[in-house]
Every structure is written in C-alpha cells, then in structure tokens.
Amino acid sequence: MEEHKNISDLINQRNALKGAEIMRLVRHLGFSLSILIGNYQDLATACLIYENDVHIWDENNRQELDWLISEITRLLHNYLASVTSLIDHTRVFCRRLGCSKFQETYEEKLNEVKSNACLHFMKQLRNYAHHYHVPFVDARFSFQRGENQEGDIFEQTLHLEKNMLLKWDDWSSKSRQYIDGHEDDLDLKATIDEYQVLIVEFYKWIASTIEQLYNEELNELNQIEERIQKKWESMDFSDLGPENKQ
Numbered sequence: 001m002e003e004h005k006n007i008s009d010l011i012n013q014r015n016a017l018k019g020a021e022i023m024r025l026v027r028h029l030g031f032s033l034s035i036l037i038g039n040y041q042d043l044a045t046a047c048l049i050y051e052n053d054v055h056i057w058d059e060n061n062r063q064e065l066d067w068l069i070s071e072i073t074r075l076l077h078n079y080l081a082s083v084t085s086l087i088d089h090t091r092v093f094c095r096r097l098g099c100s101k102f103q104e105t106y107e108e109k110l111n112e113v114k115s116n117a118c119l120h121f122m123k124q125l126r127n128y129a130h131h132y133h134v135p136f137v138d139a140r141f142s143f144q145r146g147e148n149q150e151g152d153i154f155e156q157t158l159h160l161e162k163n164m165l166l167k168w169d170d171w172s173s174k175s176r177q178y179i180d181g182h183e184d185d186l187d188l189k190a191t192i193d194e195y196q197v198l199i200v201e202f203y204k205w206i207a208s209t210i211e212q213l214y215n216e217e218l219n220e221l222n223q224i225e226e227r228i229q230k231k232w233e234s235m236d237f238s239d240l241g242p243e244n245k246q
Helices: 002-016 018-052 059-097 100-114 117-131 173-180 188-213 215-234
Strands: 137-144 153-160
Touching: 002 018, 002 215, 018 059, 018 153, 018 188, 018 215, 059 100, 059 117, 059 137, 059 188, 100 117, 100 188, 117 173, 117 188, 153 188, 188 215
Parallel strands: none
Antiparallel strands: 137 153
16 A cells, blocks of 8 residues: 555656646647647548549539538538637637746747738638628539540639628738738638648647746656656556455
C-alpha cells in the first residue's frame, strides 16, 4: 500500500505544477482545433465526391444530387460554427494563460495573419450564415470537347455566388475586398482550403511558441510523468486480486 501512496503523491505533485496547468489549457484549445479540422475534412470530402462523380448529373440521379448539395450546405454551416468557436476559445486560452510575453508575440502574429483578407471573410461568413442567410451553394457542370484525339474534359465545381453574398450590408472592408477580388463567383473548395491552411499554420505557431516560452515548466512536467510511469510499471497489483479480498 506504500507504493500506492507514493504514486498518489506523485500524481498530486504533477497536477499542482505550472506545466500541468499549461498543458490542460493547450489540450482544451486542441479539442476546439480538432473539431474545426474534422468539420473541414467532412466538408472537403463531400466537395470531392461531387467534383469526381460525373454521373451525379444524370437525370435519374437528380434526387442524389439535391441531397448532396443539401449535405454540403449543412457541413459548411457546421464548419463555419467551429470557426467562431475556435476564435472564442483562443481568446479564453490567452486570458487564462495570463502571460504578457506570449500575449505580445501573439498579437504581433495575429496582426500578420489578419493581413490575409480570407481570414476576415470566413469569420464574417459565419455571421452571414447564422444571422442573415444560409449560404447558397451553386453546383456547376461544364463540358469541353477534346481536340487532337484528347479526351473530353468534364469539370464540376461548387460556388458561392458573389451577387448573393453582396446583398448583405454588414461585410467589413477586408471581407468585401476578398469577395471583389474574385472575378467570378467564389470557388467553395478553394476558399475553405485557403482558410484551413492559414488556421493550421497559425495554431502550429501557437504550440511552438508555448513550448519555447514554457520549456522549463514542460520539462519538469515530463520528468514527473516519467517517474509516475515507472512507478506504475513497477507496482505489484497482486494484493488487489479477488483472492486477497476479505
């Protein structure tokens, strides 16, 4: 039983460490990022299914096409919701971390990322979807006859219509700049891909910066977790078997 007490003491020591609190905050933020990534993967996969299934435009498959566009719209709505959740949860993370040095470098990095108009557009597209109108996803099909014995070219794409988006009056100048920067309507898959790359790289930066700023605290946490693991591996649980119970 002395061994059990020793490991219990180590666990209590670990939980009281500054590094443990930092890792709890990082993990909670990681959950929100994982939700965003999962929603992106679901939406991107549905877009690819549409783009690669030329037979979906067959008249006999009209019901399947309508269902897929409806599903893509639902998945877009989910993705946009997770965009805002991650933004809000990141604010909470920064506040609870309470590190002025991190906050300073974070603000600098955030301002750098904000120079990309796509970031503003996607954040406001969530407001558009939740408070004004569910984005209309336009499915398109084009055909080009091949020349010089080349095969015919079929292209299927999904778009957000500029005219529909611009009917909303609450776009910021950056968001409107992003919309107007497209000569044609916005390619849905290209837009979410652009945003996702920005976000993933930004949160990789956050993880790397936290690791650098709290290297000592995290090393201390790793050391005590190694001690706990060794204790677990060396413990004899035979006295907890049913044959030893009174």
